[in-house]
Amino acid sequence: MGTDLLTVTPAWVEHSANRLAIAGWESIAINHPELSVLLQTMLGREAYAKDAAATAQSTANDAHAHAVAALGYLGSLGTDMLATDDDGLAIKIKNRTGAATVKGQVVQLHRTLREMSGDAGAQCSAWATAGESEANTDAGQLYFDVTVPNTVTYYYGGLTDAPTVYHYHGVTDAPTVYHYHGVTDAPTVYHYEGVTDAPVVLYWELTVDAPVVLYWSLWLDGADATVTVYSDAAMTVAVAEGALVGDGGGAIVLAEVGGSGITGTVTVAAGITPDTGTLSILDDVITEGGDSLAQCSLWTIVGEAQTMTTVNVYSDAAKTVLECTGTVDHDTGGAIVLAATGAISGTVTVDADAVEDTDGANTLSCLDDVITPAGDALGQLTLWTVVGEAQTLYTVNVYDDLAHTTLLCTGTVDHDTGGVAVVLAEFGGSGISGTVDVVASAVDSTANANTLSILDDAITEGGDAGAAFANWTIAGEPQTMYTVTVYDDVGHTTVLCQGTVDHSTGGAGVVLAEVGGSGISGTVDVAAAADDSVADGNTLSILDDVITEAGDATNEFLNWAIAGEPQTLYTVSVYDDVAHTTLLAQGTVDHDTGGIAVVLAAVPPSTVALTVDVIASATDSTADGNTLSILDDIITEGGDAGNCFANWTCGGYPPTMYTLSVYSDDAGAHLLCHVVVDHVAGGAGLVLASDSAELVTGTVDVIALATDDAVAAANTLTITAGVLVEAGDAGGCFSNWTIAGSDQTHVYVYMDAAKTVVVCHGSIDNTTGGTITLAAVGGSGLTGTVVVIPAAIADAAADNILSYSYGGSFQLTPANGDDVAGVVYEAGVADGADTWVTIAGKAYVLREPLSGIAASSWVRTGATTPGYCESEWDFAAARAQQQIGYALERVAAGGAATVLVELARR
Numbered sequence: 001m002g003t004d005l006l007t008v009t010p011a012w013v014e015h016s017a018n019r020l021a022i023a024g025w026e027s028i029a030i031n032h033p034e035l036s037v038l039l040q041t042m043l044g045r046e047a048y049a050k051d052a053a054a055t056a057q058s059t060a061n062d063a064h065a066h067a068v069a070a071l072g073y074l075g076s077l078g079t080d081m082l083a084t085d086d087d088g089l090a091i092k093i094k095n096r097t098g099a100a101t102v103k104g105q106v107v108q109l110h111r112t113l114r115e116m117s118g119d120a121g122a123q124c125s126a127w128a129t130a131g132e133s134e135a136n137t138d139a140g141q142l143y144f145d146v147t148v149p150n151t152v153t154y155y156y157g158g159l160t161d162a163p164t165v166y167h168y169h170g171v172t173d174a175p176t177v178y179h180y181h182g183v184t185d186a187p188t189v190y191h192y193e194g195v196t197d198a199p200v201v202l203y204w205e206l207t208v209d210a211p212v213v214l215y216w217s218l219w220l221d222g223a224d225a226t227v228t229v230y231s232d233a234a235m236t237v238a239v240a241e242g243a244l245v246g247d248g249g250g251a252i253v254l255a256e257v258g259g260s261g262i263t264g265t266v267t268v269a270a271g272i273t274p275d276t277g278t279l280s281i282l283d284d285v286i287t288e289g290g291d292s293l294a295q296c297s298l299w300t301i302v303g304e305a306q307t308m309t310t311v312n313v314y315s316d317a318a319k320t321v322l323e324c325t326g327t328v329d330h331d332t333g334g335a336i337v338l339a340a341t342g343a344i345s346g347t348v349t350v351d352a353d354a355v356e357d358t359d360g361a362n363t364l365s366c367l368d369d370v371i372t373p374a375g376d377a378l379g380q381l382t383l384w385t386v387v388g389e390a391q392t393l394y395t396v397n398v399y400d401d402l403a404h405t406t407l408l409c410t411g412t413v414d415h416d417t418g419g420v421a422v423v424l425a426e427f428g429g430s431g432i433s434g435t436v437d438v439v440a441s442a443v444d445s446t447a448n449a450n451t452l453s454i455l456d457d458a459i460t461e462g463g464d465a466g467a468a469f470a471n472w473t474i475a476g477e478p479q480t481m482y483t484v485t486v487y488d489d490v491g492h493t494t495v496l497c498q499g500t501v502d503h504s505t506g507g508a509g510v511v512l513a514e515v516g517g518s519g520i521s522g523t524v525d526v527a528a529a530a531d532d533s534v535a536d537g538n539t540l541s542i543l544d545d546v547i548t549e550a551g552d553a554t555n556e557f558l559n560w561a562i563a564g565e566p567q568t569l570y571t572v573s574v575y576d577d578v579a580h581t582t583l584l585a586q587g588t589v590d591h592d593t594g595g596i597a598v599v600l601a602a603v604p605p606s607t608v609a610l611t612v613d614v615i616a617s618a619t620d621s622t623a624d625g626n627t628l629s630i631l632d633d634i635i636t637e638g639g640d641a642g643n644c645f646a647n648w649t650c651g652g653y654p655p656t657m658y659t660l661s662v663y664s665d666d667a668g669a670h671l672l673c674h675v676v677v678d679h680v681a682g683g684a685g686l687v688l689a690s691d692s693a694e695l696v697t698g699t700v701d702v703i704a705l706a707t708d709d710a711v712a713a714a715n716t717l718t719i720t721a722g723v724l725v726e727a728g729d730a731g732g733c734f735s736n737w738t739i740a741g742s743d744q745t746h747v748y749v750y751m752d753a754a755k756t757v758v759v760c761h762g763s764i765d766n767t768t769g770g771t772i773t774l775a776a777v778g779g780s781g782l783t784g785t786v787v788v789i790p791a792a793i794a795d796a797a798a799d800n801i802l803s804y805s806y807g808g809s810f811q812l813t814p815a816n817g818d819d820v821a822g823v824v825y826e827a828g829v830a831d832g833a834d835t836w837v838t839i840a841g842k843a844y845v846l847r848e849p850l851s852g853i854a855a856s857s858w859v860r861t862g863a864t865t866p867g868y869c870e871s872e873w874d875f876a877a878a879r880a881q882q883q884i885g886y887a888l889e890r891v892a893a894g895g896a897a898t899v900l901v902e903l904a905r906r
Helices: 035-040 046-051 052-060 063-078 876-880
Strands: 003-007 012-015 020-023 080-083 088-095 106-117 124-128 143-145 149-158 164-173 176-184 188-196 200-206 212-221 224-230 238-243 250-256 265-270 273-283 285-290 296-302 306-315 322-329 334-340 345-350 362-367 370-374 380-388 393-399 406-413 418-427 435-437 451-455 458-462 469-475 480-485 495-501 509-513 521-526 541-545 546-550 557-563 569-575 583-591 597-603 609-612 629-630 634-638 645-651 657-663 671-678 683-690 697-702 716-720 723-727 734-740 744-750 757-763 770-776 783-788 801-814 821-823 834-847 858-861 868-873 881-889 896-902
Touching: 052 296, 088 821, 106 124, 106 834, 124 744, 149 734, 164 645, 176 557, 188 821, 200 380, 212 296, 224 250, 224 265, 238 265, 273 296, 285 296, 306 334, 306 345, 306 557, 322 345, 362 380, 370 380, 370 546, 393 418, 393 435, 418 469, 451 469, 480 509, 480 521, 495 521, 541 557, 546 557, 569 609, 569 657, 583 609, 597 645, 645 868, 657 683, 657 697, 657 858, 683 734, 716 734, 723 734, 744 770, 744 783, 757 783, 821 896, 834 881, 858 876, 876 881
Parallel strands: 088 801
Antiparallel strands: 003 080, 012 020, 080 088, 088 834, 106 801, 106 821, 124 783, 143 744, 143 801, 149 657, 149 716, 164 569, 164 629, 176 480, 176 541, 188 393, 188 451, 200 306, 200 362, 212 224, 212 273, 224 238, 238 250, 250 265, 265 296, 273 285, 306 322, 322 334, 334 345, 345 380, 362 370, 393 406, 406 418, 418 435, 435 469, 451 458, 480 495, 495 509, 509 521, 521 557, 541 546, 569 583, 583 597, 597 609, 609 645, 629 634, 657 671, 671 683, 683 697, 697 734, 716 723, 744 757, 757 770, 770 783, 821 834, 834 896, 858 868, 858 881, 881 896
8 A cells, every 4th residue: 555655653742832842753764755745744734833943944944844843743643654556645643533434534633632731739630622712722722720619609590491382273074075976867778670561472373174085986876887975984974976877987967965065076987897985175176086997087076065274372382271263264265253262362364275383382472462473484374463362561569678579569550551650559568558650661670770769758769771660659668767876985986875856857855865874865956857967076065064065067956955974073182292293182072063161182192181162163273373381270372363262271281390400600501400399389498409520419498489580690609618698589489598519629721821711610529529521611612521639629820731732643624624634545444543644645535425526626624524525716714724635636516426636735
């Protein structure tokens, strides 16, 4: 850690106004080129500036004088010298800061007070002072006397305790605030549909009669060729017959037989051979069968059954229920009248020679009297008419649900014509019925959007994309209600009371019934057709049973009444402090009525309890000026701007005490003994207990309600040869004084050689001796201690002189401190141990944390933190001794913790 420059022998140094005493130093090898700098950086400006001899010598032989003074001084510190890594000169000095060192701390030498001369009997030792300055010392010297007076004067004063002051508040409970909502029931929503009946479907078939089949035989009746025609295959029923004479062939006329109505002709060949066959006749066309020998030809038949085309209409696909039927000559076709066999009849036109058609797809779809045929693959039938089929209806259904599962009412109307006020009849005991206008030929309407929203009997239709409906009426739907709810919270989670009213009419005095055991109920007037009102700002603020409504933007509510809400209380609190943090007692009263002797019970651990009268409807009173000042059991109220309180009583408060004190000085700085007594009662033979090393005690009588009489020069107890004389006591409050321990050793410290200006003084029992506390006198600011021997004797010698000397130790410079010795070079050295301290050259110095340092500025002792520095551009003369050096770098506030400083030459 640097290079040693010299070694010295421990010694001491002291100074007075005109000399520098150096002892015990040896010659030293010097290894530094600027020894003169060393003198100017000596630790303590007095050792250099006030050394007249050294100053004179420096004129003649600067280097020699500096060497003698500087090395002698360093020798007094018993230390080595070092060249630091920061390019500075350091010496070792003991750390007396009371803590481990921090590198960069600014320090000054620790000075010790010692007797320079006098004190022939060595009665005083271990002197120590604090607060010494140029103003209370004689260039660093003090003078003292030891006295053991025959007459001693003490000073006394008696003061009543300040009144016990309590602080009170009177605060009305915050209003009970409830939150309300007014909400209309959601509209009653029904769902409707309009559905056309499915078309009436009829089933038809076209059939053609089978050909008429006759049976013939060719035979010889004797010699005649004969032809007989039969109607049956067994040839038992003859219907026509004819013959030729002979067997020569030719045309035969067939005459009717048995009234059959059948006649005809046939040509037969000659020389016939008997034969049989058939005649199939369709639409007058004869097809012969048999006649294997082709003996018969040119058949004609007249009067056989006509071939018919038949049209049948059925009501079922299985064609089991015949509704109507008709026929027409197959050969010619034409219009057929379909005669009813059931409720249905009609007409149709059939093509000539129609082909039979019995396909199952042959239908007639009848909707609103419009017939749509299907099937008829060959297009043989036209101009259908049907009368008597089921009428096409349009059904309107109203449901309670979107899924259309719960039917409420239903009605039908002829789809073709529609209707006005179609009746919707109640269904299934629903109690719901209605009417609606339905347009002619309304389209089916089954969308989910088809709704009837009913609010206050007003029906709003939704859906109806095809505009099929108008003028709905519904009867039996639930009445639209308006619900008023009062809550305990702005979140509207805790319901207190609730009521409903017909939304359409509103109502007066609507009952709000208690909910969930809340105990809260009420009434309110609600306007007809009231708007929903659910704002957070809807509040009922209740104070002393007066309800203040807020919110209700559209004025839906009037005349609120609420029962069961908490009573509005007025709380009176008494505190021990103006900040109202320590609660002593508290009580409540109905704010509306107030009360007499309202009890304010003690709040543990307090034992203070009070009563007070509180006026009705008292205003809040929380001013800091609200005080109860209790002196001798008398309560004086302060504050109470609203005159809300009267007749305070209080118990449990501390009694008012009176303190009588005896001092060694008229300034009351050094207390010897005192007694405390109840101010109201006073007392006799009260013991004055010792408060100091002087062990002064005594007794005294104090009257009741003694007046205050502060310590003063006039209030004296003069004790001469054991006889006590009281002076002062303007109020006549004290008597029968006794004082023990008045034989004291006194030490007076003066700042001048003439001993006219006392700067501190103290005393102690002469018998015991011991450490005397020296109290400042006359505002000197100088205090201290000294140890005196037992049974000391008076010593007022002129040469009883005290002086300050420097020991080999350092302490932190105080804020704005003078006499900078150097800067701590190493960190972490324990209190009492040797520490390297830089006294010349460069050093890193701790700076005030919030202080920026300007480059090239002077650096002085910090104004806030002991041992720190701050920047100064222009030193006032009065602060010249606060200089440390000048900054070699700029450090911004909040930047590095230290600044590099060129230490000043002193």
